[in-house]
Amino acid sequence: MSFDEIQLIRMIVxxxxxxxxxxASVIFLVYLERKVAGHVHRRPGPFEVGPHGMLxxxxxxxxxxxxQPLKPDGADPVLFWxxxxxxxxxxxxxxxxxxxxxxxxxxxxxxxxxxxxxFSGINVLALCLAGWGSDNKWAMLGAARSVAQAVGYExxxxxxxxxxxxxxGTLNLSEMVAxxxxxxxxxxxxxxxxxxxxxxxxxxAETNRNPFDLPEAESELTAGFHTxxxxxxxxxxFLAEYTNMIVVCSVCTALFLGGWQGPFLPGFWWFLAKMYVxxxxxxxxxxxxxRLRFDQLLNLNWKWLLPLSLLNLLGTALVMKLF
Amino acid sequence: MNALRxxxxxxxxxxxxxKGLKITGAFFxxxxxxxxxPRAGVDNLATFRGPxxxxxxxxxxxxxxxxxxxxCAATCPTGAILVVKKNALKPVDAAPDQNKTARKAPKGxxxxxxxxxxxxxxxxxxxxxxxxxxxxxxxxxxxxxNKKDFEFDLLEKxxxxxx
Numbered sequence: 001m002s003f004d005e006i007q008l009i010r011m012i013v014x015x016x017x018x019x020x021x022x023x024a025s026v027i028f029l030v031y032l033e034r035k036v037a038g039h040v041h042r043r044p045g046p047f048e049v050g051p052h053g054m055l056x057x058x059x060x061x062x063x064x065x066x067x068q069p070l071k072p073d074g075a076d077p078v079l080f081w082x083x084x085x086x087x088x089x090x091x092x093x094x095x096x097x098x099x100x101x102x103x104x105x106x107x108x109x110x111x112x113x114x115x116x117x118x119f120s121g122i123n124v125l126a127l128c129l130a131g132w133g134s135d136n137k138w139a140m141l142g143a144a145r146s147v148a149q150a151v152g153y154e155x156x157x158x159x160x161x162x163x164x165x166x167x168x169g170t171l172n173l174s175e176m177v178a179x180x181x182x183x184x185x186x187x188x189x190x191x192x193x194x195x196x197x198x199x200x201x202x203x204x205a206e207t208n209r210n211p212f213d214l215p216e217a218e219s220e221l222t223a224g225f226h227t228x229x230x231x232x233x234x235x236x237x238f239l240a241e242y243t244n245m246i247v248v249c250s251v252c253t254a255l256f257l258g259g260w261q262g263p264f265l266p267g268f269w270w271f272l273a274k275m276y277v278x279x280x281x282x283x284x285x286x287x288x289x290x291r292l293r294f295d296q297l298l299n300l301n302w303k304w305l306l307p308l309s310l311l312n313l314l315g316t317a318l319v320m321k322l323f
Numbered sequence: 324m325n326a327l328r329x330x331x332x333x334x335x336x337x338x339x340x341x342k343g344l345k346i347t348g349a350f351f352x353x354x355x356x357x358x359x360x361p362r363a364g365v366d367n368l369a370t371f372r373g374p375x376x377x378x379x380x381x382x383x384x385x386x387x388x389x390x391x392x393x394x395c396a397a398t399c400p401t402g403a404i405l406v407v408k409k410n411a412l413k414p415v416d417a418a419p420d421q422n423k424t425a426r427k428a429p430k431g432x433x434x435x436x437x438x439x440x441x442x443x444x445x446x447x448x449x450x451x452x453x454x455x456x457x458x459x460x461x462x463x464x465x466x467x468x469n470k471k472d473f474e475f476d477l478l479e480k481x482x483x484x485x486x
Contacts, residue, residue, distance in 0.1 A: 036351070039350070039351045039352075039355070040347045040350050040351050041350070042350055042353060042354070042355050042356045042357065043355060043356070043357035044355055044357055044359065047359065284344060284347065284348065284351075285344075287347055288340075288343045288344050288346075288347040289340065289343060304333075
Protein backbone atom coordinates (compact mmCIF):
# COMPACT_ATOMS: atom_id res chain seq x y z
CA MET A 1 0.00 0.00 0.00
CA SER A 2 1.21 3.46 -0.78
CA PHE A 3 1.55 6.16 1.84
CA ASP A 4 -1.55 7.95 0.53
CA GLU A 5 -3.67 4.85 0.91
CA ILE A 6 -2.51 4.36 4.46
CA GLN A 7 -3.34 7.99 5.20
CA LEU A 8 -6.78 7.55 3.67
CA ILE A 9 -7.55 4.44 5.69
CA ARG A 10 -6.28 6.16 8.80
CA MET A 11 -8.57 9.10 8.17
CA ILE A 12 -11.61 6.91 7.56
CA VAL A 13 -10.94 5.00 10.75
CA UNK A 14 -10.44 8.28 12.56
CA UNK A 15 -13.72 9.74 11.30
CA UNK A 16 -15.65 6.64 12.34
CA UNK A 17 -13.90 6.60 15.71
CA UNK A 18 -14.57 10.30 16.32
CA UNK A 19 -18.21 9.83 15.29
CA UNK A 20 -18.54 7.08 17.88
CA UNK A 21 -16.64 9.10 20.45
CA UNK A 22 -18.88 12.11 19.78
CA UNK A 23 -22.07 10.08 20.04
CA ALA A 24 -20.99 8.45 23.30
CA SER A 25 -19.68 11.72 24.72
CA VAL A 26 -22.79 13.68 23.85
CA ILE A 27 -25.04 11.07 25.44
CA PHE A 28 -22.89 11.22 28.54
CA LEU A 29 -22.53 15.02 28.50
CA VAL A 30 -26.27 15.63 28.34
CA TYR A 31 -26.69 13.31 31.29
CA LEU A 32 -23.85 15.06 33.10
CA GLU A 33 -25.28 18.48 32.35
CA ARG A 34 -28.65 17.54 33.80
CA LYS A 35 -27.00 15.97 36.83
CA VAL A 36 -24.91 19.10 37.39
CA ALA A 37 -28.01 21.26 36.99
CA GLY A 38 -29.82 19.07 39.49
CA HIS A 39 -27.09 19.10 42.09
CA VAL A 40 -26.61 22.86 41.79
CA HIS A 41 -30.35 23.18 42.48
CA ARG A 42 -30.00 20.64 45.32
CA ARG A 43 -32.17 18.06 43.59
CA PRO A 44 -31.11 14.67 42.23
CA GLY A 45 -31.53 15.33 38.50
CA PRO A 46 -32.60 12.44 36.26
CA PHE A 47 -32.97 9.41 38.49
CA GLU A 48 -35.70 7.07 37.33
CA VAL A 49 -34.58 5.68 33.95
CA GLY A 50 -31.83 3.19 34.60
CA PRO A 51 -29.52 3.25 37.63
CA HIS A 52 -29.23 6.88 38.76
CA GLY A 53 -30.96 7.94 35.54
CA MET A 54 -28.05 6.78 33.38
CA LEU A 55 -30.34 5.78 30.51
CA UNK A 56 -32.36 9.00 30.52
CA UNK A 57 -30.46 10.49 27.57
CA UNK A 58 -30.75 7.25 25.63
CA UNK A 59 -34.50 7.38 26.13
CA UNK A 60 -34.53 11.03 25.06
CA UNK A 61 -32.50 10.22 21.95
CA UNK A 62 -34.94 7.46 21.01
CA UNK A 63 -37.80 9.90 21.50
CA UNK A 64 -36.13 12.49 19.28
CA UNK A 65 -35.43 9.90 16.58
CA UNK A 66 -39.00 8.68 16.55
CA UNK A 67 -40.52 12.14 16.26
CA GLN A 68 -41.81 13.44 12.96
CA PRO A 69 -39.62 16.13 11.38
CA LEU A 70 -41.98 18.96 10.52
CA LYS A 71 -41.42 21.91 8.23
CA PRO A 72 -43.44 25.13 8.44
CA ASP A 73 -45.39 26.06 5.31
CA GLY A 74 -43.47 29.25 4.59
CA ALA A 75 -40.04 27.75 5.21
CA ASP A 76 -37.46 27.38 2.47
CA PRO A 77 -37.28 23.60 1.96
CA VAL A 78 -33.62 23.48 0.91
CA LEU A 79 -32.16 25.86 3.48
CA PHE A 80 -34.39 24.52 6.24
CA TRP A 81 -33.07 20.97 5.90
CA UNK A 82 -29.56 22.00 4.97
CA UNK A 83 -29.07 23.95 8.20
CA UNK A 84 -28.99 21.09 10.74
CA UNK A 85 -26.73 19.04 8.47
CA UNK A 86 -24.43 22.02 7.97
CA UNK A 87 -24.36 22.49 11.72
CA UNK A 88 -23.33 18.92 12.48
CA UNK A 89 -21.22 17.79 9.50
CA UNK A 90 -18.15 19.99 10.11
CA UNK A 91 -18.00 19.11 13.80
CA UNK A 92 -16.64 15.63 13.03
CA UNK A 93 -13.87 17.20 11.00
CA UNK A 94 -12.99 19.51 13.87
CA UNK A 95 -11.95 16.60 16.06
CA UNK A 96 -9.56 15.10 13.48
CA UNK A 97 -6.42 17.20 14.13
CA UNK A 98 -6.78 17.07 17.91
CA UNK A 99 -4.09 14.98 19.65
CA UNK A 100 -5.98 12.80 22.11
CA UNK A 101 -2.78 10.98 22.99
CA UNK A 102 0.89 10.80 22.00
CA UNK A 103 0.03 9.00 18.74
CA UNK A 104 -3.75 9.24 18.89
CA UNK A 105 -4.32 11.92 16.27
CA UNK A 106 -6.81 11.34 13.49
CA UNK A 107 -5.16 13.54 10.92
CA UNK A 108 -1.62 14.73 11.56
CA UNK A 109 -1.43 18.09 9.79
CA UNK A 110 0.89 21.00 10.42
CA UNK A 111 -1.95 23.54 10.19
CA UNK A 112 -4.26 21.67 12.55
CA UNK A 113 -5.21 24.69 14.61
CA UNK A 114 -6.04 26.70 11.51
CA UNK A 115 -8.19 23.83 10.20
CA UNK A 116 -10.23 23.83 13.41
CA UNK A 117 -10.65 27.60 13.47
CA UNK A 118 -11.64 27.67 9.80
CA PHE A 119 -14.22 24.90 9.94
CA SER A 120 -15.75 26.04 13.21
CA GLY A 121 -16.95 29.12 11.30
CA ILE A 122 -19.42 26.96 9.35
CA ASN A 123 -21.50 26.60 12.51
CA VAL A 124 -22.47 30.28 12.31
CA LEU A 125 -23.55 29.84 8.72
CA ALA A 126 -25.71 26.90 9.77
CA LEU A 127 -27.43 28.94 12.47
CA CYS A 128 -27.92 31.74 9.95
CA LEU A 129 -29.47 29.34 7.41
CA ALA A 130 -31.71 27.88 10.10
CA GLY A 131 -32.92 31.31 11.14
CA TRP A 132 -33.49 32.51 7.60
CA GLY A 133 -34.99 29.28 6.27
CA SER A 134 -37.45 28.85 9.13
CA ASP A 135 -39.61 31.82 8.17
CA ASN A 136 -40.09 32.64 11.81
CA LYS A 137 -39.34 35.93 13.52
CA TRP A 138 -37.84 34.32 16.62
CA ALA A 139 -35.58 32.17 14.51
CA MET A 140 -34.59 35.18 12.43
CA LEU A 141 -33.73 37.23 15.53
CA GLY A 142 -31.77 34.34 16.98
CA ALA A 143 -29.80 33.95 13.77
CA ALA A 144 -29.06 37.68 13.62
CA ARG A 145 -27.82 37.59 17.19
CA SER A 146 -25.70 34.53 16.60
CA VAL A 147 -23.99 36.16 13.62
CA ALA A 148 -23.18 39.37 15.53
CA GLN A 149 -21.98 37.35 18.48
CA ALA A 150 -19.89 34.83 16.57
CA VAL A 151 -18.26 37.42 14.33
CA GLY A 152 -17.39 39.53 17.36
CA TYR A 153 -16.03 36.79 19.60
CA GLU A 154 -14.05 35.05 16.86
CA UNK A 155 -11.57 37.95 16.81
CA UNK A 156 -10.36 37.91 20.43
CA UNK A 157 -10.38 34.12 20.28
CA UNK A 158 -8.08 34.15 17.25
CA UNK A 159 -5.83 36.77 18.84
CA UNK A 160 -5.57 34.75 22.05
CA UNK A 161 -4.67 31.62 20.08
CA UNK A 162 -2.20 33.64 18.02
CA UNK A 163 -0.37 34.72 21.18
CA UNK A 164 0.13 31.05 22.09
CA UNK A 165 1.34 30.19 18.61
CA UNK A 166 3.87 33.01 18.91
CA UNK A 167 5.47 31.30 21.87
CA UNK A 168 5.27 27.79 20.46
CA GLY A 169 6.11 28.71 16.87
CA THR A 170 3.83 26.09 15.33
CA LEU A 171 0.20 25.55 14.34
CA ASN A 172 0.44 21.79 14.76
CA LEU A 173 -1.45 20.84 17.90
CA SER A 174 0.60 17.67 18.48
CA GLU A 175 3.82 19.66 18.45
CA MET A 176 2.33 22.28 20.75
CA VAL A 177 1.41 19.60 23.27
CA ALA A 178 4.81 17.96 22.94
CA UNK A 179 6.47 21.28 23.82
CA UNK A 180 4.63 21.41 27.14
CA UNK A 181 5.44 19.26 30.14
CA UNK A 182 3.51 16.90 32.41
CA UNK A 183 3.12 19.28 35.37
CA UNK A 184 1.06 22.49 35.56
CA UNK A 185 4.13 24.75 35.70
CA UNK A 186 5.16 23.38 32.30
CA UNK A 187 1.89 24.32 30.69
CA UNK A 188 1.18 27.26 28.44
CA UNK A 189 -1.36 28.59 30.91
CA UNK A 190 1.57 29.71 33.08
CA UNK A 191 3.05 31.87 30.33
CA UNK A 192 -0.28 32.93 28.81
CA UNK A 193 -2.87 33.21 31.60
CA UNK A 194 -4.64 36.16 29.99
CA UNK A 195 -4.85 34.34 26.67
CA UNK A 196 -6.36 31.35 28.47
CA UNK A 197 -8.95 33.55 30.14
CA UNK A 198 -9.87 35.29 26.88
CA UNK A 199 -9.91 32.00 25.00
CA UNK A 200 -12.21 30.37 27.50
CA UNK A 201 -14.67 33.27 27.63
CA UNK A 202 -14.75 33.39 23.83
CA UNK A 203 -15.11 29.62 23.64
CA UNK A 204 -18.18 29.76 25.87
CA ALA A 205 -19.57 32.53 23.66
CA GLU A 206 -18.72 30.73 20.42
CA THR A 207 -20.55 27.60 21.50
CA ASN A 208 -23.61 29.72 22.42
CA ARG A 209 -23.54 28.52 25.99
CA ASN A 210 -24.78 30.43 29.01
CA PRO A 211 -24.27 33.24 29.84
CA PHE A 212 -23.87 33.94 26.11
CA ASP A 213 -26.79 31.87 24.83
CA LEU A 214 -28.58 34.78 23.19
CA PRO A 215 -29.21 33.00 19.86
CA GLU A 216 -31.47 30.53 21.67
CA ALA A 217 -32.61 32.65 24.60
CA GLU A 218 -35.67 30.71 25.76
CA SER A 219 -37.31 33.50 27.67
CA GLU A 220 -37.11 35.95 24.78
CA LEU A 221 -37.04 33.93 21.56
CA THR A 222 -38.86 30.69 22.46
CA ALA A 223 -35.91 28.62 21.25
CA GLY A 224 -34.12 31.03 18.92
CA PHE A 225 -32.81 29.68 15.65
CA HIS A 226 -34.11 26.14 16.19
CA THR A 227 -37.66 27.17 17.14
CA UNK A 228 -39.21 25.43 14.14
CA UNK A 229 -37.17 22.23 14.27
CA UNK A 230 -38.54 19.01 15.63
CA UNK A 231 -37.23 15.49 15.88
CA UNK A 232 -33.78 14.88 14.52
CA UNK A 233 -33.55 18.35 12.96
CA UNK A 234 -33.40 19.70 16.49
CA UNK A 235 -31.37 16.66 17.52
CA UNK A 236 -28.60 17.51 15.07
CA UNK A 237 -28.37 21.09 16.36
CA PHE A 238 -28.21 19.71 19.86
CA LEU A 239 -25.53 17.22 18.86
CA ALA A 240 -23.56 19.97 17.12
CA GLU A 241 -23.72 22.22 20.18
CA TYR A 242 -22.31 19.55 22.46
CA THR A 243 -19.71 18.46 19.90
CA ASN A 244 -18.59 22.07 19.61
CA MET A 245 -18.23 22.16 23.37
CA ILE A 246 -16.01 19.08 23.20
CA VAL A 247 -13.97 20.67 20.41
CA VAL A 248 -13.34 24.00 22.16
CA CYS A 249 -12.47 22.24 25.39
CA SER A 250 -10.13 19.83 23.56
CA VAL A 251 -8.38 22.71 21.82
CA CYS A 252 -8.13 24.56 25.13
CA THR A 253 -6.62 21.47 26.73
CA ALA A 254 -4.09 21.08 23.92
CA LEU A 255 -3.19 24.76 23.80
CA PHE A 256 -3.05 25.72 27.45
CA LEU A 257 -3.26 22.70 29.72
CA GLY A 258 -0.57 20.43 28.34
CA GLY A 259 -2.87 18.14 26.34
CA TRP A 260 -2.10 14.47 26.94
CA GLN A 261 0.96 15.29 29.04
CA GLY A 262 0.75 14.07 32.59
CA PRO A 263 2.46 11.78 35.05
CA PHE A 264 1.67 8.09 35.78
CA LEU A 265 -1.42 7.58 33.59
CA PRO A 266 -1.35 7.04 29.81
CA GLY A 267 -1.82 10.25 27.81
CA PHE A 268 -5.36 9.64 26.60
CA TRP A 269 -6.79 9.60 30.13
CA TRP A 270 -5.06 12.84 31.03
CA PHE A 271 -6.46 14.48 27.93
CA LEU A 272 -9.95 13.24 28.70
CA ALA A 273 -9.72 14.29 32.34
CA LYS A 274 -8.59 17.83 31.52
CA MET A 275 -11.22 18.14 28.81
CA TYR A 276 -13.96 17.01 31.16
CA VAL A 277 -12.85 19.42 33.87
CA UNK A 278 -13.23 22.27 31.38
CA UNK A 279 -16.63 20.94 30.28
CA UNK A 280 -17.73 20.80 33.90
CA UNK A 281 -16.62 24.40 34.39
CA UNK A 282 -18.71 25.36 31.36
CA UNK A 283 -21.72 23.62 32.92
CA UNK A 284 -20.98 25.30 36.22
CA UNK A 285 -21.07 28.66 34.40
CA UNK A 286 -24.36 27.76 32.81
CA UNK A 287 -26.11 27.13 36.10
CA UNK A 288 -24.56 30.15 37.82
CA UNK A 289 -24.60 33.16 35.54
CA UNK A 290 -27.67 34.89 34.15
CA ARG A 291 -27.86 35.62 30.44
CA LEU A 292 -26.23 38.83 29.26
CA ARG A 293 -28.17 41.57 27.59
CA PHE A 294 -27.26 41.98 23.93
CA ASP A 295 -25.51 45.36 24.34
CA GLN A 296 -23.59 43.99 27.33
CA LEU A 297 -22.54 41.03 25.22
CA LEU A 298 -21.11 43.21 22.47
CA ASN A 299 -19.61 45.72 24.92
CA LEU A 300 -17.80 42.93 26.72
CA ASN A 301 -16.37 41.77 23.44
CA TRP A 302 -15.40 45.01 21.73
CA LYS A 303 -14.46 47.07 24.78
CA TRP A 304 -12.75 44.45 26.91
CA LEU A 305 -11.78 41.20 25.26
CA LEU A 306 -10.55 42.68 21.99
CA PRO A 307 -8.26 45.36 23.52
CA LEU A 308 -7.04 42.89 26.14
CA SER A 309 -6.20 40.26 23.57
CA LEU A 310 -4.43 42.86 21.41
CA LEU A 311 -2.38 44.00 24.39
CA ASN A 312 -1.61 40.41 25.24
CA LEU A 313 -0.48 39.75 21.69
CA LEU A 314 1.70 42.89 21.61
CA GLY A 315 3.18 42.03 24.98
CA THR A 316 3.93 38.48 23.88
CA ALA A 317 5.56 39.71 20.68
CA LEU A 318 7.65 42.19 22.64
CA VAL A 319 8.80 39.61 25.15
CA MET A 320 9.55 37.11 22.40
CA LYS A 321 11.66 39.71 20.56
CA LEU A 322 13.51 40.96 23.62
CA PHE A 323 14.33 37.68 25.36
CA MET B 324 -10.43 59.90 35.42
CA ASN B 325 -14.07 58.92 35.52
CA ALA B 326 -13.58 56.46 32.70
CA LEU B 327 -10.69 54.87 34.58
CA ARG B 328 -12.76 54.57 37.74
CA UNK B 329 -15.56 52.97 35.72
CA UNK B 330 -13.10 50.48 34.30
CA UNK B 331 -11.79 49.69 37.75
CA UNK B 332 -15.33 49.08 38.98
CA UNK B 333 -15.95 46.75 36.05
CA UNK B 334 -12.83 44.73 36.83
CA UNK B 335 -13.76 44.51 40.50
CA UNK B 336 -17.19 43.39 39.37
CA UNK B 337 -15.56 40.17 38.20
CA UNK B 338 -15.36 39.22 41.85
CA UNK B 339 -19.14 38.93 41.94
CA UNK B 340 -18.87 36.22 39.29
CA UNK B 341 -16.51 34.28 41.53
CA LYS B 342 -18.93 34.76 44.42
CA GLY B 343 -21.74 33.34 42.32
CA LEU B 344 -19.61 30.35 41.37
CA LYS B 345 -18.83 29.80 45.05
CA ILE B 346 -22.53 29.73 45.93
CA THR B 347 -23.52 27.29 43.21
CA GLY B 348 -20.40 25.23 43.89
CA ALA B 349 -21.34 24.96 47.56
CA PHE B 350 -24.90 23.97 46.58
CA PHE B 351 -23.49 21.31 44.27
CA UNK B 352 -21.80 19.58 47.19
CA UNK B 353 -24.42 20.24 49.86
CA UNK B 354 -27.16 17.82 50.85
CA UNK B 355 -30.07 17.53 48.44
CA UNK B 356 -33.47 18.72 49.60
CA UNK B 357 -35.53 16.78 47.06
CA UNK B 358 -37.05 13.54 48.30
CA UNK B 359 -37.27 10.45 46.09
CA UNK B 360 -41.00 10.20 46.60
CA PRO B 361 -42.14 6.62 46.21
CA ARG B 362 -39.05 5.33 48.03
CA ALA B 363 -38.96 7.99 50.75
CA GLY B 364 -41.40 10.45 52.28
CA VAL B 365 -41.09 13.99 53.53
CA ASP B 366 -40.74 14.52 57.27
CA ASN B 367 -41.26 18.24 57.94
CA LEU B 368 -45.05 18.35 57.70
CA ALA B 369 -45.64 20.76 60.59
CA THR B 370 -46.38 23.69 58.32
CA PHE B 371 -47.75 21.70 55.39
CA ARG B 372 -51.18 22.73 54.11
CA GLY B 373 -52.94 19.70 52.80
CA PRO B 374 -56.70 19.46 52.34
CA UNK B 375 -58.59 20.83 55.37
CA UNK B 376 -60.17 18.53 57.95
CA UNK B 377 -62.56 18.99 60.85
CA UNK B 378 -61.24 18.95 64.41
CA UNK B 379 -63.09 16.45 66.63
CA UNK B 380 -64.89 17.80 69.67
CA UNK B 381 -62.70 17.16 72.74
CA UNK B 382 -65.80 16.48 74.85
CA UNK B 383 -67.36 14.17 72.30
CA UNK B 384 -64.64 12.86 69.95
CA UNK B 385 -67.27 11.14 67.84
CA UNK B 386 -68.53 14.52 66.64
CA UNK B 387 -66.91 17.59 65.14
CA UNK B 388 -66.17 20.77 67.05
CA UNK B 389 -67.94 22.63 64.25
CA UNK B 390 -71.03 24.62 65.17
CA UNK B 391 -72.11 25.19 61.56
CA UNK B 392 -71.90 28.97 61.90
CA UNK B 393 -71.09 29.11 58.15
CA UNK B 394 -68.22 31.57 58.67
CA CYS B 395 -65.88 29.29 56.76
CA ALA B 396 -68.23 28.96 53.82
CA ALA B 397 -68.76 32.72 53.78
CA THR B 398 -65.06 33.62 53.96
CA CYS B 399 -63.86 31.00 51.50
CA PRO B 400 -62.74 33.07 48.47
CA THR B 401 -63.19 30.19 46.04
CA GLY B 402 -66.38 28.70 47.41
CA ALA B 403 -64.80 25.36 48.10
CA ILE B 404 -66.75 24.74 51.28
CA LEU B 405 -70.42 23.87 51.55
CA VAL B 406 -71.98 23.61 55.01
CA VAL B 407 -75.57 22.64 55.73
CA LYS B 408 -76.89 23.20 59.23
CA LYS B 409 -78.74 20.58 61.14
CA ASN B 410 -82.45 21.25 60.87
CA ALA B 411 -84.20 23.24 63.56
CA LEU B 412 -86.68 21.34 65.68
CA LYS B 413 -90.23 21.37 64.45
CA PRO B 414 -92.31 24.07 66.27
CA VAL B 415 -94.33 22.54 69.00
CA ASP B 416 -98.04 22.58 68.05
CA ALA B 417 -99.31 23.26 71.55
CA ALA B 418 -97.43 26.48 71.92
CA PRO B 419 -97.88 28.57 68.81
CA ASP B 420 -96.69 31.75 70.49
CA GLN B 421 -93.51 30.17 71.74
CA ASN B 422 -90.37 32.23 71.31
CA LYS B 423 -88.19 31.34 68.38
CA THR B 424 -85.14 30.84 70.60
CA ALA B 425 -86.97 28.13 72.46
CA ARG B 426 -86.87 25.83 69.43
CA LYS B 427 -83.15 26.08 69.03
CA ALA B 428 -81.49 24.11 66.34
CA PRO B 429 -78.80 21.70 67.47
CA LYS B 430 -75.44 23.33 66.76
CA GLY B 431 -73.65 21.23 64.22
CA UNK B 432 -73.33 20.53 60.53
CA UNK B 433 -75.62 18.10 58.78
CA UNK B 434 -73.39 18.19 55.77
CA UNK B 435 -69.88 19.52 55.32
CA UNK B 436 -68.41 19.07 51.84
CA UNK B 437 -65.18 20.44 50.59
CA UNK B 438 -63.89 20.60 47.00
CA UNK B 439 -60.11 20.36 47.08
CA UNK B 440 -59.85 21.25 43.38
CA UNK B 441 -61.26 24.71 44.19
CA UNK B 442 -59.31 25.24 47.41
CA UNK B 443 -56.42 27.69 47.23
CA UNK B 444 -55.03 26.79 50.66
CA UNK B 445 -55.31 30.39 51.82
CA UNK B 446 -56.26 29.25 55.31
CA UNK B 447 -58.97 31.89 55.80
CA UNK B 448 -61.48 29.23 56.92
CA UNK B 449 -59.18 27.90 59.64
CA UNK B 450 -58.20 31.42 60.67
CA UNK B 451 -61.75 32.73 60.95
CA UNK B 452 -63.38 29.72 62.56
CA UNK B 453 -64.66 30.91 65.97
CA UNK B 454 -64.23 27.44 67.46
CA UNK B 455 -60.98 26.52 65.77
CA UNK B 456 -62.75 23.55 64.27
CA UNK B 457 -60.90 23.51 60.94
CA UNK B 458 -57.27 22.60 60.45
CA UNK B 459 -55.05 21.58 57.57
CA UNK B 460 -54.38 17.90 57.35
CA UNK B 461 -50.77 16.90 56.95
CA UNK B 462 -51.49 14.65 54.02
CA UNK B 463 -49.02 15.55 51.25
CA UNK B 464 -49.83 12.57 49.06
CA UNK B 465 -53.29 13.58 48.00
CA UNK B 466 -53.28 12.54 44.36
CA UNK B 467 -55.73 11.01 41.96
CA UNK B 468 -56.51 10.93 38.26
CA ASN B 469 -60.20 11.43 38.97
CA LYS B 470 -61.50 14.90 39.80
CA LYS B 471 -64.37 13.45 41.81
CA ASP B 472 -61.87 12.04 44.31
CA PHE B 473 -61.12 15.54 45.51
CA GLU B 474 -64.66 16.29 46.60
CA PHE B 475 -64.36 15.36 50.23
CA ASP B 476 -67.14 14.80 52.71
CA LEU B 477 -65.46 15.98 55.88
CA LEU B 478 -68.08 14.42 58.15
CA GLU B 479 -67.36 10.99 56.77
CA LYS B 480 -64.66 10.18 59.30
CA UNK B 481 -67.04 10.91 62.18
CA UNK B 482 -69.71 8.75 60.65
CA UNK B 483 -67.20 5.96 60.26
CA UNK B 484 -66.26 6.32 63.92
CA UNK B 485 -69.92 5.82 64.87
CA UNK B 486 -70.20 2.54 63.01
